[in-house]
Amino acid sequence: MVQGAANWNTEITEDWLQNYVDDWVSFYRKQTSEGEVASYIPILKEANQDHLGITILGNNGMTINSGDVDVPFTIQSISKVLSFIVGCMERGVSYMLDRVDVEPTGEAFNSIMHLEMRQLKKPFNPFINAGAITVCSILDGKTSDEKLEPLFELLEKMLGYRPALNVDVYESERDSSMRNRAIGYYLLETGYLESDLNITLETYFKQCSIEVTVEDLAKIGMILANDGEDPNSRDELIPRQVARLAKALMLTCGMYDASGKFAAYVGVPAKSGVSGGIIAVSPPRVREEELPFIDGCGIGVFGPALDDKGNSIAGIKLLRHIAKQWDLSIF
Amino acid sequence: MVQGAANWNTEITEDWLQNYVDDWVSFYRKQTSEGEVASYIPILKEANQDHLGITILGNNGMTINSGDVDVPFTIQSISKVLSFIVGCMERGVSYMLDRVDVEPTGEAFNSIMHLEMRQLKKPFNPFINAGAITVCSILDGKTSDEKLEPLFELLEKMLGYRPALNVDVYESERDSSMRNRAIGYYLLETGYLESDLNITLETYFKQCSIEVTVEDLAKIGMILANDGEDPNSRDELIPRQVARLAKALMLTCGMYDASGKFAAYVGVPAKSGVSGGIIAVSPPRVREEELPFIDGCGIGVFGPALDDKGNSIAGIKLLRHIAKQWDLSIF
Amino acid sequence: MVQGAANWNTEITEDWLQNYVDDWVSFYRKQTSEGEVASYIPILKEANQDHLGITILGNNGMTINSGDVDVPFTIQSISKVLSFIVGCMERGVSYMLDRVDVEPTGEAFNSIMHLEMRQLKKPFNPFINAGAITVCSILDGKTSDEKLEPLFELLEKMLGYRPALNVDVYESERDSSMRNRAIGYYLLETGYLESDLNITLETYFKQCSIEVTVEDLAKIGMILANDGEDPNSRDELIPRQVARLAKALMLTCGMYDASGKFAAYVGVPAKSGVSGGIIAVSPPRVREEELPFIDGCGIGVFGPALDDKGNSIAGIKLLRHIAKQWDLSIF
């Protein structure tokens, strides 16, 4: 039997779920003080540590918004999922997987060491910085704007509007992220890059600086949950094979070097970013008790106070709670 | 639409599926020559490199047996799933996860290096040798036989018979596996072990030497697919939370340092052993096209020719083919 | 001009030097409290943290004894120099250097990691534990006593008496040194060992448990300083080529992962042990100002309070002071 279902009477309505989520957002917001906002990019330090917001969108139209859902934030590493998808759409999955592996590393996202230590022929996966920068070099286009145009077009189709670049964040990242430049030059020297390094890094910093809300993340998550198809329009925005590959990668590599724990404790494909965003994906699943509201849902979370792995500290706890109660795990 | 479904007319019967699997077993058996049987334990070298067999059991009673299904083999690393489950049942999940992490490593299964390099407080996960040996030290009991009794009892309930220990393999492993002794002494020195080292290693070598068939593996897989419940008897043999945790771990860490690729290309929880066995688990899933035969199925594969990661070379290809055609991926 | 020589009038006598050394032993003894006695072998914890003693023997007969020179202690890692020398005498230098490299590692003495990480064909050098254990496996003999007999005979020739084994320390090391067993099994598996592992480890633990005094160390040092020749008897106890090779190794690898700093700050071949002993060697050298007393001298130091690298904390400071004042550096 579904855990926590004992709490639920037969009249589970969207309102009931909304109240339930509101209660737990309030509860976990108290725990934001245990984390810290990202500091490696100066401008990210300005985030409000107490923020916590969540949007859940079901493929049948359910919409739950709770907490700080109106605060825009930059997408950061969550963009790695999108550029990997766009790369696969442009070049094909095989081309991409010949150039970026899909193995979890056990290392921090910004590690250079394992590239050298293992004498790898390709970066470990597209969600560590080395892999994501390599993906940016593969994207079509001669300038960073050309490279990102298909990504913005995909976002526009998914979100219904074209999100903006936060220029302040972009400039802050571009001017301060020395580790990413170190990784970039390492990749250049080992011959991984397929474009000019500066254009590649510009592309990477720009994609990280796209501004979104939790509702945007939830929409993207819902489309991934439904194998690339927008459940409202029935349009296939992402090829089915690519969407499912992206979900597999999110499950094994999406939460930095806490991916294994997230898979074990939460059990859904997800990707986080250092600004405190998380996108989580709950594919349709056979359940003993039907919960049509939440089937095939996408979830966006925002909570800029991070744990020591770089994931939203309250966001992960909130997701873990809801995933357990609503039986979202894919396992 | 389900890939490959175009091949299938409306009359998909068990016979049809049986023929389909037979064809592909024949096809992939030709590729066993590209791999090599394990050599690190002398007795494993005696395996027949050309063997390839598969059993698929659906939760509705479907049974498909194809190829070399009658050849017994030792369970090897697949036992790590079972002892982890038994440990969780004896001590509780929290106790276990305080002592063994659940992160994929990016390292080979027999690596010592990462223990030292990362100054870990606990082994990376229960499916690398360091973690599995630690689990054996946690199991209740003062002797290796006492420690393994609950595991044998669980197997007896799942399989309907009590499998035997292959004494030759056990003695061969015990006498030749110097790397595991090195790991054991390392664990002892760092204080991870909760039992005497020799008894712990004896337990580990014994659990690896349990003799099974592909049908046995398929039964275990089917029970895991159904969250620990035997779909025939409706008995809960493994607590639901433990079964789902085990599946999450199989997905992220089950196929050695090829786990990420297996998740991306095949997409089901699985665990392999160096004798050439693989257990794969396909939880029930919402599908556009209903395929009731294969829903909630367990799969056992045996093919002793291994690839360079230590996984059955033909077995993985066969699984990948079937998973793609039958849409088994959990993503 | 020799540093510190300004302090010295023309009548530098042995008495003057004796007083000078006495003063500095008193001074540096106060700093023993900054270190800690070794704890990884239980019995070593019983050492008196305040002890500090030194013997300096010149090849012209000068003898300076100061501080706690009568306290016997076990030779520990300093024995690695002796067994390497004996191995070279038994098998020849080429045979030995084919099996053990002579590179400093930058790693701690008991590291396993670098063996795996670098996929080495041989251990990095004979003074890390992995290398020293390999050397013990190469020594002639079917038992540990047979293997060590030539080492004891060499010691007897050098010291004028046959030193004893401290059985308590030997048994304590044998029963507690799990990391060395881990290293041993790792070496066994990778095929480095040329004898049975247990006999090899017994040999290693026994050689570490030989009991000596600072005067013994100084004698060995003096013989090494004079390229293997006893300056009193004029007997060549160690072949010249072997003695010089040993000194080169002591300089680059003798002080664990502080060897580079010791070379830079002190500048003489030396080897330390975790019981707090250090042997230092000052080969004859052209000096602007003749200091015949100290030419070609050997130095033994004992101070069981160790720094974080495992070297005698006050012993290193005392050596550094004397080496600087007396211009002992070989550079």
Place this chain on the structure above:
Amino acid sequence: MVQGAANWNTEITEDWLQNYVDDWVSFYRKQTSEGEVASYIPILKEANQDHLGITILGNNGMTINSGDVDVPFTIQSISKVLSFIVGCMERGVSYMLDRVDVEPTGEAFNSIMHLEMRQLKKPFNPFINAGAITVCSILDGKTSDEKLEPLFELLEKMLGYRPALNVDVYESERDSSMRNRAIGYYLLETGYLESDLNITLETYFKQCSIEVTVEDLAKIGMILANDGEDPNSRDELIPRQVARLAKALMLTCGMYDASGKFAAYVGVPAKSGVSGGIIAVSPPRVREEELPFIDGCGIGVFGPALDDKGNSIAGIKLLRHIAKQWDLSIF
């Protein structure tokens, strides 16, 4: 007795030594074909693989020139010794050693990995690229030319002329050395650098591109052999303490990750560069047989065919031969 001295009658003259060296240069020149010229900087590939030349300068005026002594080449990593010396002269030894350690690493010269793996507070030593770049950042001056002016002045005093920068090599290094830029950005991010990164790298590339001959190297070596004093003019060009520290570092870290083997087999402080140059230093030493010609000598070698560690393959063999025959080892 000095090895090889049996070959030498009582009338060893400079002519005799000249002929002896000529013979062995011819002999070892045949072995240049076993190595390869450096290729990581495009312009270095143009070197003539067959070149081999040597100059030996004794502090009594002996001058031996043999082989290709007139071919100019860029100093490359040998410059790391000079900039370290200049840094010590500008800031003091303590300031420098607080910022750069003096430990050998066991890693390749261009490794980034160990910086991350060991979480070091400072680079391992000034002769790996990470350390040398850090040293360049410490040098006084706001531009690369200002930073290098004292180095050029020191060279002018030592050589009697101001060596030139090879602009082609400088531009080639600046434009192609992506690994060094990767290291530079890594150092910048971890806060090691005391100057602007681009100016620091410019300084580094320029110092590597200074053009010298083997006679120049021999002069520098002779001055180091004599503790910083020019034996002709009796001027102290380098403070004694700094010269001796530099020699200690050359011995433990000068020949990349073959430094231990060079110390064991050759036994003199030395530093090599990827253009094929080696500088070797033989401090005065007490010898049984007086060899006044070679006492306190400096040696310059040039042979652009490199071994797999990046050292001149024939140059090392030639040095090893001469060091053994002439008993140059400091041990």
